[in-house]
Amino acid sequence: MIRKTHMTLLFFTGLMLSSITHAAIMFIDLNDFFADPSVAVSADGSMATLTEDPALFSVLLSNDPGLGDPNVIIPEENTLLRFDYDFTEAADEDNEFGAFISDATTGLSLGPNFEFFIDTSSAGTVSFNLTPLTALTLGLQFELNAGFTDTSFDSSLVIENVQLVSVSEPSTICLLLAALMALKAIRRKKPS
Numbered sequence: 001m002i003r004k005t006h007m008t009l010l011f012f013t014g015l016m017l018s019s020i021t022h023a024a025i026m027f028i029d030l031n032d033f034f035a036d037p038s039v040a041v042s043a044d045g046s047m048a049t050l051t052e053d054p055a056l057f058s059v060l061l062s063n064d065p066g067l068g069d070p071n072v073i074i075p076e077e078n079t080l081l082r083f084d085y086d087f088t089e090a091a092d093e094d095n096e097f098g099a100f101i102s103d104a105t106t107g108l109s110l111g112p113n114f115e116f117f118i119d120t121s122s123a124g125t126v127s128f129n130l131t132p133l134t135a136l137t138l139g140l141q142f143e144l145n146a147g148f149t150d151t152s153f154d155s156s157l158v159i160e161n162v163q164l165v166s167v168s169e170p171s172t173i174c175l176l177l178a179a180l181m182a183l184k185a186i187r188r189k190k191p192s
Contacts, residue, residue, distance in 0.1 A: 027174040028140075028162040032070045033063045047160035050144040052153040058068070061159065062141035065104040073101070073138040075130035076166055081140070086123040090154035094147025095119065097157050101128060102139040110138075130164075 029045035036054040039061050050059045063072040073081065087097040101114035109115055110133065116126045130138070144157045 024166045026164045026166075028164065030061065030159070030162060031141075032072070033061050034067075034069060038061050046162075047144070047158065050142065050157040050159070052090075052144060052146055052150070052155045054153045057146050059144040061141065061143075062102075062143065064102060064107050064139040064141070065137050066107045066124045066139065069139070071104075072140050073130065073164065074127040074136070075134055075138070075164065077128045077131060077134055079134070080127050080165045080167065081130055081163075082125060082127045082165055083171055084123075084125050086158040086162050087118060087121055087144075088156050089119070089121045090150075090152045093150050093152060093155055095135055095150070096145040096147075098141075098143045098145060099126060099159075100151050101130070101133070102141055104137040104139055107139065 007060065014115070027046065030041045030048045031045040033041070033048075035041055036053065036056060036059045038051045038056070038059050039048055040051075041048045041061075046146065048061050050061060053059050063069045065071045075081075083099070084095065085099070089095045096117060096119045098117045100109040100116070102108060103110055114128050114130075114133075114134075116128075140162075142157070142159050144153075144155065146153065
């Protein structure tokens with residue numbers, strides 16, 4: 001009875017351990033990006049502040065491999081792109097914060113699954129699943145767009161902690177083998 005309990009305990013411990021996912025994080029240096037004059041990037045490249053500029057409709061922070069910028073993203077399987085943002089829209093203004101993954105050849109957005117746009121003050125974390133884009137060379141663009149009726153140009157956007165996160169999934173084969181070994185051990189101890 002004690003041995004059966006130990007085997008059952010070992011089985012469930014193995015099952016729990018094998019279901020733990022591991023994540024590898026690679027931070028993206030925003031100093032490698034093209035930045036409009038009203039964009040301030042921290043010395044370590046972990047944060048950028050975009051402020052409205054009356055001379056520009058869109059203030060950009062972008063990395064476009066098609067224009068010769070360093071390759072930002074070449075995702076592997078189970079890769080996420082994640083970043084934090086804090087968008088502060090000036091009172092009575094009509095501004096928009098946008099972020100999107102772009103194709104290295106065309107520079108265009110890869111579609112709604114790889115875009116984030118918001119037109120009200122907010123803060124949070126955005127995450128794109130890049131698995132469908134595995135092995136492609138991609139760009140990344142952040143933009144602060146002015147509204148057509150803006151007069152104060154006081155909106156701002158902070159981007160930080162831009163990172164690629166590779167998540168390794170638990171192995172289904174390991175789970176199956178652990179279950180079979182446990183069943184075999186339990187069956188061996190069963191009285192005839």
